[in-house]
Amino acid sequence: MSRLPQLIVYGIISGSIISLGGIGVSLTYSILGFSNFAHGDIMALGAYICFGVFVLFTGLGIGNTPIGPLSFGFSFVLSFVSALALTALATVVIDRILFKRLRKAGSIILMMASIGLALGLRNILQFFWGPQPHYYIEKIQVASVIPGLGIRIKPDQIFIIITTVALVVLVHCFLQYTKMGKAMRASADNIALARVTGINTDRVILWTWVIGGALAATAGILTGIENKFITPELGWQMLLSVFAAVILGGLGNPYGAILGGMIIGLSEEVSTAFISTGYKPAVAFAIMIIMLLVKPTGLLGRRK
Amino acid sequence: MPTLEGSMSLLTVDEITGGYGDMEVLHEVSVELDTGEIVTVIGPNGAGKSTLMKTIFGLLQPTGGEIRFDGKSITGLAPDKIVRLGMAYVPQVENVFPSLTAQENLEMGAFILSHNYSDRIDDIYELFPLLKARRRQRVGKMSGGERQMVAMGRALMLNPKLILLDEPSAALAPNLAAMIFDRIAAINQTGVAILIVEQNAKESLKLSDRGYVLAGGRNRFEDTGKNLLMNKEIGELYLGG
Amino acid sequence: MEHVVGAINYIVFFAITAGTYGILSLGLNIQWGFAGLFNIGIAGFYALGAYTAALISGPPPSAWDGRMVAGYELPFLVGLLAAAVVCGIAALLIGIPTLRLRAEYLAIASIGIAEIIRLVLKNESWLTNGVWGLQQIPSPLYKTIRGGVTALLEAHPDWPPWAYDLISKSYNWFYLLLVIVVLFVLYLVMQRLVRSPWGRVIKAIREDEDVAAMSGKNTFSFKIQALVLGAMIMGIGGSLYAHYARFISPSSFKPLYGTFLVWVMLILGGSGNNKGAVLGSFVVWGIWAGTDFLTGYLPFTASQAAALRIIFIGILLEVVLLWRPQGLLQRERRLPKFLRSDADKK
DSSP states (O other), rough: TTTHHHHHHHHHHHHHHHHHHHHHHHHHHHSSSSTTTTTTHHHHHHHHHHHHHHHHHHHHOOOBBTTTSSSOOOOHHHHHHHHHHHHHHHHHIIIIIGGGTEEEEEHHHHHHHHHHHHHHHHHHHHHOOSSSOSSSSSSSOOOOOTTTTTTOOOOHHHHHHHHHHHHHHHHHHHHHEEEEEEEHHHHHHOHHHHHHOOOOHHHHHHHHHHHHHHHHHHHHHHHHHHHSSEEETTHHHHHHHHHHHHHHHHHHHHHHEEEEHHHHHHHHHHTTTSSOOOGGGHHHHHHHHHHHHHTTTTEEEEEE | OOOOOTOOOOOEEEEEEEEEETEEEEEEEEEOOOOTTTTEEEEETTSSSSHHHHHHSSOOHHHHHHHEEEEEOTTOHHHHHHHHHEEEEEESSSOTTTBBBBHHHHHHTTTOOSSOOOOHHHHHHHHOHHHHHHHTTGGHHHHHHHHHHHHHHHHHHOSSSSSEETTTTTTTHHHHHHHHHHHHHHHHTTOEEEEOOOOOHHHHHHHHOEEEEEEEEEEEEEHHHHHHHHHHHHHHHOOOO | OHHHHHHHHHHHHHHHHHHHHHHHHHHHIIIIIITOEEEEEEEEHHHHHHHHHHHSSSOOOOOOOOSSSOOOOOOOOHHHHHHHHHHHHHHHHHHHHHTTTTTHHHHHHHHHHHHHHHHHHHEEEEEEEEGGOOOOOOTTTTTHHHHHHHHHHHHHSOOOOHHHHHHHHHHHHHHHHHHHHHHHHHHHHHHHHHHHHHHHHHHHHOOHHHHHHHHHHHHHHHHHHHHHHHHHHHHHHHHHHHHSSBBBBBGSSOTHHHHHHHHHHHHHHHHHHHHHHHHHHHHHHHHHHHHHHHHSSSSSHHHHHHHHHHHHHHHHEEEEEEETTTOOOOOOOSOOOOGGGTGGGG
């Protein structure tokens, strides 16, 4: 029990990453009408693109002297940002090739296609990089102790939390105060009406994939920073937690995804005080099943 | 508003046949509407009134016939193109964005505009003063009458020449329905032509210049609003309730 | 001649595995093809069925096992039944919270339960022997047939070596026959079910649940039945696998891969079609095995070859979904109604 504050810290970190993954899933669901089971593997794709670009930049001689107390430097940050853009682009391309042609088909066909995509992406990563872990950061970082609270936290972990908060605020402002953001919220309510109103729904869909892809890549890269390494299975391992979070918060509601993500992250980490860490996904699963039995529309429920 | 002698029709629906996929609902239906007119289409349930409206707005493809709007043929055109030509459509149900505020709903109506349209929003609030007070309220929490006003306001944002209203008073209590019809008359005063499909035929015909009776997907009657109201036969068959 | 014998032995092995997958496809066909339920946890049910059969029919824990319980050495059929029952219960567990809701909820719950099953199999060594797996699972009639074969071979020492190779593997012929019989029986039962009143209700629910509900049917109860029945058949498939492989471990059931293959089999063959399910399983297994051979000739590492094969099957699925979603055996060009967009259904 004395470990509780520390576990809560881990929970916040884990929850942040799950939330970032969940926002994309909720947006895709509400605007495009289906659950994208490839989302986890898009996270992995983002993580590997970052790695690949990082290797490239290092080869080009761009320095990576650690910024302040963080364990990575300029070239990694550059790779991070590039990976967001490239993953967003890849996600849009995937939509053009695959999902766009299936828009007239039912949501089940789209989900099935996303499963095929999930496996395909994962194995493409495995084909090029192999199943063994690849390391972002070689050195082990020293954790600072925060006195009084009795917890230890590393600068990298603070970076993760700050990045998540910044992105969440950005997404919130985008959805609430920009024209496209409002159009996205309108399309999430009723995409047929949006079309009839004159909203350019193709552009709305484009932005949905861009934001979803970029957030997924961020979640993947942050996972790599937290764990130090990445494997092709990275995304699939998180998929259950991400979907449990989204269902908990209310499928289709990006704010629900954030709330659900934090709850799932905290629950998973705190549970390790009582049960083995191997069963963290079981905790997410149990919470999700309970939610489905009690209030299927989720905590911040949407009618859909 | 009466039409000018010799002016071209704003909307001409010429022997339209069509429906949903394989199911034919409309059989050579014709409707005409002049600039600034209010025209109501009445008829029993299943007569094809809503189908007609959706076909005019491009949500359904006709299998035969022609539709001309403001001099151009719009048969088979997609809704987002028709919107740009100056026609707006208010569906019967699900006609607002519930999680957006009233103001945001109006803003969505003006999505394709790139210039400042705050004047237009002020105009809409003048038409619907009740909405102005509630403009920051989420539409999902509003009453049926308020939502209908938001839906109509949204449709008016682009200054359409013609607005299609699909059963605007459905599911509204009589006093609210009366308010809606009052607002419809006010909208018409600003020069917008209105095509209404209605079950509550009496109220609608009262403010209509002309009316059509549709039954079984075909034209049955056409006359001025007043005449249709006074026509006993029509009254029994179609205006009951 | 040796090559011919080798080929024949391989074909037998191939057919047994394809046949087992065929049973899984039939099970999925009830859930998906008839009832329109989206279950992505097939691998979980398969593993659950295999482990249940192994624990019921297998030997008690040995001194070296981490396992401490089970192993009742009960007959093959008891194990088979137990596998079906346990899978049925697991299906109930995920069906009850999700079948009143949209399709994705069952999908996610099925991913979840497959994952939980995998974790339990890996971690609860006291029950499952963890990563070391279960050994010495007895095959039905093995001793009898081996005895007969040995006696036959000893009586004819003059037969050529290839005859020895052929006949000494003849237990597998028996097992193939067993699998085919089970597959055929299940196929017949499924065909009867399709045409029965129960089958008609299930299909009506799939086409338009609201309409079916209006005619007074408890659609939820029917969907549960379809889910459970399908899961039980998958359990039977699992038990057949366990008794053939005679050794199972958590790594025999890679998460999602088995599930994915079965889905592609069913989609390719034709959803809602029992013949399609069986055809699809043989075709896709053929492609799967074929790519195994092909990638052997290409200059890739083992993990690259494995990845390439999955990518290939993935592309195959997407191609089928894009250009012939009704599958090979469906005669209609249009998608069956239940696969079409919800908007189209109005």
